[in-house]
Amino acid sequence: MKRIVPVLLLAAGLLAPAVGFADDGVTPGQFTANNVWMMLAAGLVFIMHLGFATLESGLTRAKNTTNILFKNTFIVSIGILTYALCGFNLMYPGEFNGILGFAGLGLGAGYEPGANTVAYADGGYTYWTDFLFQAMFAATAATIVSGAVAERIKLSSFMIFSTIFVGLVYTIAGSWKWGGGWLDGMGFYDFAGSTLVHSVGGWGALAGVLLLGPRLGKYGKDGRITPIPGSNMPLAAMGVFLLWLGWFGFNGGSVLSADPAAVSFVLVTTCLAASAGCMIAIAVSWRFAGKPDLSMALNGILAGLVGITAGADTVGITSAVLIGGVAGGIVVFSVMFFDHIKIDDPVGAISVHLVCGIWGTLAVGIFSTNPAHSFVTQLIGVGAYGAFTFTSAFIIFGVIKLVMGLRVSEEEEIEGLDLSEHGMHAYDLAAGAGWLEQQTASGARVGAVPATQLATSEN
């Protein structure tokens, strides 16, 4: 996924019409087809936010659902905005020293000649499509953190962290590979973001969880683990299916064109890995966690998807199945392991995105059909991203913790963040009023009575 400086393409593009063809032999029709697919892919990646929102809501308690949804809503919005302000140009700085570069504030480059023509990216997409597709990725990385820190992080602290994380950490790290930086120069490979998106999110999640501590009552003395079951399995399952659907765009769009062979192949490896991940997770959870656990099966699907994301285009079919299957097994053990060492992750985000993201990245070094890819280079990449991202996230969370605190109070956590942070339930919104108040409200009819209260008073 190497990005060439727009200026070079512009020059080529301006000359191309003289030859009678568009850039690289891409006809206007193909350019449109490519761009349409890329825009659709951007929309599919957006659907992943639906997936995260529903999955996280399903696997956490109902008293925190409004808070979870609020965080997810916030992240996608701040993600797109910061990406427009500075993120895109931090991640794709053009010519730079390979470690840190900046192509300027804002999206002004989109208005330059050639930015929205076939000259921009080998006829794959326009500047605007490029921005939006990548912006969706950025927001995805940030939202991974929200699941791990759920049910006890202070809202304002989280908002500050995720703004800095998606605005600066994700983007600078991303420039090292997709922006043409030093890791790209070394031959490190990450097709659609097992490292750049998923492990980055996972490292941030790990840093947060370590500084935050577990939820109240989760771990007891003598190693006792108290399960805190989710509130809504249908939402969790729907969430995972939405994420899988989103992955059609996440991986399919990372081809950066509508190339029939490449995109169709990538979609197949992606779906095979997801399926294999599910099956192995089922088998492993049945054998080692006692029963066929639905939430584990769902995590298995995600693990397979994360695992294949680094090499969906460069591994063979059997390899895709293997990679996904291994990820499915890893994730079950990882979830139980983190609980064992008292790292509380309500949705398994660290296991799915960090651990399987690392696996997927290393798997490229093992299974890739491209001889230029090596295990050692992949390992170096994993280490570099780990060092930078974890350290940055730890520092940001750490400073926030010192300055304003990271966690809600015990009473707030017990009462539920919906009430303490938002003053609003997610379900049965009128329930907070109590049935006595509802009766009085319906009797007095002073001012407008909310529809929910009206319905109850008529019983």
Add this chain to the structure above:
Amino acid sequence: MKKIQAIIKPFKLDDAKQALAEIDVVGMTVSEVKGFGRQKGHSELYRGAEYVVDFLPKVQLEVVVPDDLVEKVTLALSEATRTGSIGDGKIFVIPVEAAVRIRTGERGDAALT
């Protein structure tokens, strides 16, 4: 007048209602409760960790009847809700001092029938 309070297994509620109807007792109050006696709870699994649920869902059925019906009602309820396994529940008989039908103001046994 006596209040007959029966704590029964939830799926036995229909049988109880029918048994009472057969002896012409038609009014009752039902609530969902949790409890346990000798019946132990059960364990559930979530993501590899086990937790025990002690309190089991039960249904509490209450009916206030004239003294001469107490024996009949208690018997009918016992037989209708018995399964033979632990956790069938208990029936308590509690004295009631007064009863009033709100609509008409009737008191005593007249309020019950």
